[in-house]
Amino acid sequence: MRAVLVEPNPLIADALGRQLGMGKIRYDRQDWAGLEELLQQQGAEGLGYDAIVLGSVDDPARCVAALRAHQVGAAILCLLDRRCVATTVELLHAGADDVLVKPVVSAEVRARIEVARRRSRGLLSNxxxxxxxxxxxxxxxxxxxxxxxxxxxxxxxxxxxxxxxxxxxxxxxxxxxxxxxxxxxxxxxxxxxxxxxxxxxxxxxxxxxxxxxxxxxxxxxxxxxxxxxEDPAPARPARRVLPGYAAFGRGGGEARLAG
The missing domain is CATH 1.10.10.10 (Winged helix-like DNA-binding domain superfamily/Winged helix DNA-binding domain)
Structure with a gap:
């Protein structure tokens, strides 16, 4: 699993990086300007990341909205310094997949990213x-x-x-x-x-x-x-004709009252 970590504080970035490494997540560090430049140059498909981890960036909701506007399909996980319901709601509405409060634990970070990836592939269960x-x-x-x-x-x-x-x-x-x-x-x-x-x-x-x-x-x-x-394809149910109505003909047309 590959992720990009956007965290300007070097001490916090090092701590977060250790947790990502413990979760067997290979990561690159970028600032927001660098990530925007990569998007402009390579497009969403060219990034090649499974997840984007946003730390203490200015206006994180705007960053999330910008990523989704660029059609980025990677899981977006936002990290907050403290619990704030209003900020969490704003981030989720902007397109974030999940929000965690620092400090984070490697197993939880990986699990939340995997859940977001499964949902994006249409897998609704484990x-x-x-x-x-x-x-x-x-x-x-x-x-x-x-x-x-x-x-x-x-x-x-x-x-x-x-x-x-x-x-x-x-x-x-x-x-x-x-x-x-x-x-x-x-x-x-x-x-x-x-x-x-x-x-x-x-x-x-x-x-x-x-x-x-x-x-x-x-x-x-x-x-x-x-x-x-392979499971056999389910048989198509027979078309039901309501009492008092004639079925549609092969050539289309409106249903008419029988009688």
């Missing part, structure tokens, strides 16, 4: 159901048809990243960054491949040989149910 698998994003082991699938810590973390991007290609670099963050000591080359192989084997054993993780060569991996495990 469970992602893919075919016979239910992947929980809150630390629980996944289930296959209601039976627990036991995974190691790394396997669970990698499956969580894939489930969070269900049906989308995820690069090996992105998986590594999400799972290892700043504390990773393993080399990037091959380590993700090894865990993907282990995941495939365990999922196949639990699902009768089904392959849920596909390699997209040159791009990464994609997690989705094989065709035989």
């Amino acid at each position: 469970a992602v159901r893919v075919g016979q698998l239910t992947v929980f994003l809150d630390g629980r082991d996944p289930e296959v048809a209601g039976e627990r699938l036991r995974l190691s810590q790394r396997e669970h973390a990698i499956l969580g990243v894939l489930a969070d991007h269900h049906r989308r290609v995820v690069s090996k670099e992105h998986i590594y960054d999400e799972v290892y963050g700043l504390s990773g000591a393993d080399p990037l080359d091959k380590v993700i491949d090894v865990y993907i192989c282990k995941l495939r084997k365990k999922i196949a054993e639990a699902t009768g040989g089904a392959r849920y993780i596909e390699t997209v060569y040159g791009r990464g991996y994609k997690f989705e149910a094989p065709p035989e495990h």
Whole structure:
């Protein structure tokens, strides 16, 4: 996970940076003017951040509104020096995803950013159901048809990243960054491949040989149910015709009273 930290006070920025690092969040420090310049040069898509953490900036609501006006889709987390309901409401109305009071704790910061990211992807709960698998994003082991699938810590973390991007290609670099963050000591080359192989084997054993993780060569991996495990499309309900009215004809036209 990558974030940009906007905090002009160097002592506070160092303390916040330590918490982000403990939460395995890679971050860049920018002042507000520098972030605005990046937006002008690269646009919202070019920033490449998962989150923007706004600290003690002048007029934070204006900053949040400016980010949203630039179509920035990253999670915006605002940090206040003290609790203030009016300021919190103003920031949320401006487009912030969440507001915290300093000092902050790494686990809470990461959790709140992850919740905002899930909402932006349309995930309304901590469970992602893919075919016979239910992947929980809150630390629980996944289930296959209601039976627990036991995974190691790394396997669970990698499956969580894939489930969070269900049906989308995820690069090996992105998986590594999400799972290892700043504390990773393993080399990037091959380590993700090894865990993907282990995941495939365990999922196949639990699902009768089904392959849920596909390699997209040159791009990464994609997690989705094989065709035989996809839920069938729901049948379209028959059109109901109210008593006393004729159904619409194929060529359109207004309904007419029958009789």
